[in-house]
Amino acid sequence: MSKNIVLKKGLDIPVSGAADLVVSKSMNPSCIAVLPDGIKGLLPRLLVKEGDRVLCGSPVIADKKNPDILLTAPVSGIVKEVVRGEKRKLLAVLIEAEDAIECVHFDTSDVKTALLQSGLWPLIVQRPYGTMADPATSPKGIFVSAFNTAPLAADTEFTLGSEVQAVQRGIDALATLAPVHVSLDGSRKDSAFAKLTGCTLHYFQGKHPAGNVGVQISHISPIQKGETVWTVSLAGLAAIGKLFAKGTYDIRRKVAVCGPAALNTSYVDVLPGTPMKSFISFWGGDATDLRIISGDLLSGIAVGPDGYLGRDAEQVTIIREGYEKELLGWIRPLRYKQFSQDRSYFSWLFPCRKYDMDTNLHGGPRPFLMNDNYYSRVLPMDIYPVFLAKACLAGDIEKMEKFGIYEVLPEDLALCEFVDPSKNYIQDIIAQGIDLMLKEMA
Amino acid sequence: MNKIFEKGGKFYWLHSTVDAFETFLHVPGTVTRKGAHVRDAIDLKRILILVVIAAAPAALFGMWNVGYQHGLAMGREGIHILEYFWFGFLRVLPLYLVSYIVGLGIEFASSQIRGEEVSEGYLVSGFFIPLIVPVDIPLWMLAIAVAFAVIFGKEVFGGTGMNIWNPALLTRAFLFFSYPNYMSGSECWIAFKKGETAVADAFTGATPLALDGASAQYGTGFWDLFIGTVPGSVGETSVIAILLGACLLLWTGIASWKIMCGSIAGALLVGWIGQVAGITDIPCYMQLIYGGFAFGTVFMATDPVTSCQTETGKWIYGLLIGMLCITVRLFNPGYAEGMMLAILLMNTFAPLIDHCVTGAHISRRAKKFKTA
Numbered sequence: 001m002s003k004n005i006v007l008k009k010g011l012d013i014p015v016s017g018a019a020d021l022v023v024s025k026s027m028n029p030s031c032i033a034v035l036p037d038g039i040k041g042l043l044p045r046l047l048v049k050e051g052d053r054v055l056c057g058s059p060v061i062a063d064k065k066n067p068d069i070l071l072t073a074p075v076s077g078i079v080k081e082v083v084r085g086e087k088r089k090l091l092a093v094l095i096e097a098e099d100a101i102e103c104v105h106f107d108t109s110d111v112k113t114a115l116l117q118s119g120l121w122p123l124i125v126q127r128p129y130g131t132m133a134d135p136a137t138s139p140k141g142i143f144v145s146a147f148n149t150a151p152l153a154a155d156t157e158f159t160l161g162s163e164v165q166a167v168q169r170g171i172d173a174l175a176t177l178a179p180v181h182v183s184l185d186g187s188r189k190d191s192a193f194a195k196l197t198g199c200t201l202h203y204f205q206g207k208h209p210a211g212n213v214g215v216q217i218s219h220i221s222p223i224q225k226g227e228t229v230w231t232v233s234l235a236g237l238a239a240i241g242k243l244f245a246k247g248t249y250d251i252r253r254k255v256a257v258c259g260p261a262a263l264n265t266s267y268v269d270v271l272p273g274t275p276m277k278s279f280i281s282f283w284g285g286d287a288t289d290l291r292i293i294s295g296d297l298l299s300g301i302a303v304g305p306d307g308y309l310g311r312d313a314e315q316v317t318i319i320r321e322g323y324e325k326e327l328l329g330w331i332r333p334l335r336y337k338q339f340s341q342d343r344s345y346f347s348w349l350f351p352c353r354k355y356d357m358d359t360n361l362h363g364g365p366r367p368f369l370m371n372d373n374y375y376s377r378v379l380p381m382d383i384y385p386v387f388l389a390k391a392c393l394a395g396d397i398e399k400m401e402k403f404g405i406y407e408v409l410p411e412d413l414a415l416c417e418f419v420d421p422s423k424n425y426i427q428d429i430i431a432q433g434i435d436l437m438l439k440e441m442a
Numbered sequence: 443m444n445k446i447f448e449k450g451g452k453f454y455w456l457h458s459t460v461d462a463f464e465t466f467l468h469v470p471g472t473v474t475r476k477g478a479h480v481r482d483a484i485d486l487k488r489i490l491i492l493v494v495i496a497a498a499p500a501a502l503f504g505m506w507n508v509g510y511q512h513g514l515a516m517g518r519e520g521i522h523i524l525e526y527f528w529f530g531f532l533r534v535l536p537l538y539l540v541s542y543i544v545g546l547g548i549e550f551a552s553s554q555i556r557g558e559e560v561s562e563g564y565l566v567s568g569f570f571i572p573l574i575v576p577v578d579i580p581l582w583m584l585a586i587a588v589a590f591a592v593i594f595g596k597e598v599f600g601g602t603g604m605n606i607w608n609p610a611l612l613t614r615a616f617l618f619f620s621y622p623n624y625m626s627g628s629e630c631w632i633a634f635k636k637g638e639t640a641v642a643d644a645f646t647g648a649t650p651l652a653l654d655g656a657s658a659q660y661g662t663g664f665w666d667l668f669i670g671t672v673p674g675s676v677g678e679t680s681v682i683a684i685l686l687g688a689c690l691l692l693w694t695g696i697a698s699w700k701i702m703c704g705s706i707a708g709a710l711l712v713g714w715i716g717q718v719a720g721i722t723d724i725p726c727y728m729q730l731i732y733g734g735f736a737f738g739t740v741f742m743a744t745d746p747v748t749s750c751q752t753e754t755g756k757w758i759y760g761l762l763i764g765m766l767c768i769t770v771r772l773f774n775p776g777y778a779e780g781m782m783l784a785i786l787l788m789n790t791f792a793p794l795i796d797h798c799v800t801g802a803h804i805s806r807r808a809k810k811f812k813t814a
Contacts, residue, residue: 015480151480224811291479298478319480321473329469330487338483343694344492345483359473363485364465364559367603370489371698372751382807386751387800402804410477417478421486422603427477 004186005219007206007380011341011415013151015297016354017265019256019315021158024266032075033083033092033273033308034060038301039122041131042069044090052079057104057118057249060093068135072119074251074271076102092308103248111173115240118249123236123312127217127229128406129434139178139230141221144171146193146234147185147204149211150296154256154314156234159267161192163238170232170241171199178230183216193234206380208298214412218381223406233312255309257282259297259318260356261290274309276316283318291359293317298414299427322360330363338362341378341419366422375426378415381407385416389426392433397440400433409434458553462560486562489696493566496687496696497741501573503683504676505530508577511632511673530577533633534676537572540581544588545571545609552597563602563609563747564592570610570741573677574734574782575617577633579624587616607789608748611782618782631673667731678737681730688740697744700753704760705739705767706730712768721772729768738767738781748789752799759795763788 036044043064048054054073063069075097083092108114112135115121124133124142133139147156160167171180175198184191186205194201202220204210213231223229232240235253242250254267262282270278276292283290283305293300294310297317301310309316329335339347339355347353372386379385383404391399410427417426447457464470466487474481509526513519545568553560571588591612596605618625666672670680678684691697713726729735743749743763750759763784770780 013480222807222811291473293479297480300479302479317479323471323473325471326469328467329483330485331491335483340483342482342484342488344488344696357480359479360469360481361472361474362469362481362483363487364470364472366486366559366561367601369486369563369603369747371746371749371756373698373753374695374746382803382810384752384800384803403800404807414478418480419482419484421482421484421489423481423485425475425477 004203004205006186007204007210007215007219009377009380010149010207010210011378011419012149012207013297013357013418014339014347014354015151015260015357017258017260017262017318018152018354019154019258019265019267021155022266023254023269024257024264026269027271027274027278028097029274029278030097031080031275032073032077032095032097032271033275034071034073034095035092035273035308035311036061036071036090037092038310038312039071039132040125040129042071042122044071046082046090046093048079048093050079050082053077054079054095055102055104057106059119060095061090063132066135068116069121069132070116070119071122072104072249074249074273076100105247106243106249108173108244108247111176111244114243115173118243120236120240120243120249120251123232123239125231127214127231127409128223129438130409131438133230134228137228139228142174142178142180142230142232143213143217143220144180144182144199144232144234144237145211145213145216146182146191147188147211148296148314149206149208150298150315151208152256152258152315152317153211153296154254154267157188157192159254159256159314160234160238163241164192164195166238166241166245167193167234168196168198168241169245170237170239171196173240173244174232174237175199181216181220183211183213183220185211209378209412209415210380212412214407214409215380218383218407222382225401225406227406233314235314236312253314255313256315257318258315259293260358261320262316262318270309272309272311272313276303276305276307276309279316280305282316289321289323291319291321293319297357298418299411320356320358322358324360326360342421361423363421363423365424368422368424370421374421375416375419378419379413381412383407385413385426388433389413389416389424389429392429392436395433395436397437400437405430405433405437455554458558458560459550462550462553465559487565489694490562490566492690492694492696493741494569496690497566497569497573497677499683499686500677500680500737500741501534501569502527503670503680504573504678505534507670507672507679508533508633508676510671515632530633530676533577534572536581537575537577537579537584537676538568540584541571541588542568544585545592548589548592548597549601552593552601556601558601561602563596567592567609567613570677571613574610574614574675574737574742576625576631577676579617583617583621583624584613587613587620590616603747605747606793607786608742608745611742611786611789614782615786631675664728664731667728675734675737678734681736684736684740691740691744696746697740698746698749698756698760700756701744701749701760701763702739704757705743705764708761708764708766709735709768710764712765712772716768716772729771732771733779734781735767738785739763742781742785743788748792750792750799751796752803754802755792755795755799758799759788759792762791 044061045064055076059070061071077095077097080096081094085091126133180199183202186203239251287305294303294313375385388403410430447460506527508530549564591609595609595612713729716722766784767780
């Protein structure tokens with residue numbers, strides 16, 4: 001067993017509404033969306049038109065720069081609608097699902113070709129910058145985090161513990177492209193994934209963001225200038241495994257429905273691209289003053305009741321919008337209902353308490369005032385978060401490089417954003433820095 | 443907010459001010475727009491009000507001490523808590539009024555010009571300023587000094603969070619260099635009413651630091667200095683009250699223990715060297731309770747904006763403040779208090795220290811990459 005890396009820095013946000021470990025329903029909605037949005041680096045070109053029939057695994061969208069990269073249909077059916085936004089930006093392709101799913105069978109003799117043709121390739125994320133992986137590069141490693149530490153995150157032992165074989169098949173396939181590193185939760189001795197072979201196992205223990213693959217990479221093999229690594233989610237790895245086991249495109253997964261405002265918090269068996277309307281029973285129908293997030297509370301996307309479950313989402317979080325003003329909030333000594341990691345409140349007295357949180361900002365935006373240490377104590381990486389954020393704000397490429405822009409994605413600094421008393425949008429600042437790097441390095 | 447204060451409204455020019463009062467009354471109903479959907483309940487108002495609470499014991503004791511010192515100079519005995527406190531309160535209140543009216547006025551105006559929300563940074567600076575000036579300072583001088591410090595020390599750099607020097611100390615530095623007669627010597631540290639003079643001609647109101655071994659009417663022993671029953675700036679005299687504040691600041695983590703420890707270590711070191719070398723006969727630990735050292739270490743040096751950002755930097759920054767302060771005390775008999783200038787000087791060099799520390803960090807990372 002390799003070394004157990006214990007990360008002391010970090011923070012588990014004690015929010016209420018964790019999902020019970022039961023699958024409450026299996027969803028087969030009549031309409032499924034293929035979503036090109038959110039895949040960094042993809043310039044979508046539409047391959048189908050309304051009325052076309054597609055099979056599960058048929059290409060729907062291709063990348064303009066690299067036409068080999070495809071997004072495929074997760075079900076068989078008729079293309080119902082192509083949804084476009086401003087400037088005709090392609091937002092979604094809606095497919096009316098057939099009752100009996102008919103699949104394309106892929107030839108899996110060549111790993112890269114099979115991944116590209118099946119539409120599973122975009123599940124691989126390339127770092128630095130978090131773009132879609134470039135098939136022409138050879139990364140120094142492929143990193144997978146086998147556990148989540150995000151607030152209310154889905155328990156991978158529950159969602160994928162029964163699919164260890166598929167995960168193993170995925171590792172076997174990816175190991176032909178680059179060495180695979182899998183990080184496990186060091187605090188769980190009975191992990192179903194401890195028996196995985198063909199990869200290097202690493203053990204991490206600690207609070208969030210110990211489960212973030214970016215944090216793990218920085219401890220296993222930090223990314224330096226000129227290097228690339230690939231990352232895949234564990235659910236993505238299982239889908240890749242199923243492709244090589246069965247020859248079909250199967251991205252069905254268990255997703256946690258959670259959050260302080262969610263009813264009947266539990267897991268559902270679902271396809272990414274499922275309309276959020278299918279989840280209506282989890283918020284009781286009235287979504288006013290509710291925020292429905294595809295993903296977790298720190299880095300998920302607020303898609304609303306009319307949106308769709310994102311491609312990589314492993315949870316749906318439902319939370320109240322915090323529109324209420326709080327009279328003399330900041331000066332009240334106790335504020336018993338609010339959580340703060342800062343010792344100027346008294347949450348530290350109740351370490352086991354879970355809080356009914358909302359989306360209130362709890363203050364006004366200000367320039368950075370607190371020291372770097374205030375932020376870096378929730379970031380178990382060897383970087384100075386405030387210096388990096390300020391370099392991004394200044395658009396200073398050289399400093400961004402030096403302060404570690406290659407190692408981070410916005411999600412890694414999400415907790416810094418959470419604890420920030422100056423209420424900056426740090427993830428957005430980092431994202432802008434990354435966009436600038438991409439533009440300058442292109 | 444009422445529509446007339448919004449953009450295009452009749453009173454838009456007042457929107458920062460209205461907004462400031464509104465957010466003072468309640469935490470606004472603003473929700474997160476992107477990124478993290480939930481946020482910690484902490485905000486700058488909370489952090490800064492805690493600093494004010496931490497400085498409150500020093501302020502309250504300082505007010506009583508103003509009365510007590512006046513009583514001593516008038517030849518009275520006894521501690522008369524309420525009477526002396528009331529006397530001191532009435533003397534310090536105008537300083538607070540001037541500090542807040544001038545400082546916040548400029549802060550509100552410049553926030554409006556920048557179109558930003560009014561930052562609460564001056565809440566703390568405004569509270570500190572009356573504590574670090576002599577109680578008898580003419581109010582017009584204080585007003586000019588505050589205006590200088592807020593405009594040229596803070597607003598020109600972009601407001602709270604962007605300043606290089608601690609605004610409260612800059613106020614004091616301005617007074618010190620512009621009106622030295624009011625800021626040193628034996629006249630200024632005790633409040634007198636118009637026409638009053640000390641009962642005994644020989645009475646000196648100098649701070650213990652300026653006495654240079656001369657006897658005084660009040661005690662200059664360890665406990666007098668520790669409790670704070672000596673003349674001095676309003677809030678700086680009582681080490682015990684300052685320590686109370688230090689406990690709160692350290693517990694909440696707002697102030698860095700590394701800066702405080704560094705500063706104390708630096709002071710002890712130079713104080714000890716001075717003692718051993720025969721430059722002074724004051725024991726080095728006494729340097730910690732003389733003058734503005736304690737107040738400066740706890741409340742001024744630890745200002746998160748103007749101090750070092752990096753953890754290693756904080757040690758260096760603290761050490762140098764302590765060392766410089768005592769060096770000035772030992773070698774500069776003309777003006778025996780070095781804390782203000784030590785902190786301002788180190789404020790200036792804090793970015794350089796950070797630059798060196800982060801530079802070392804970057805090259806260490808580069809080396810790590812090479813071996814990896």
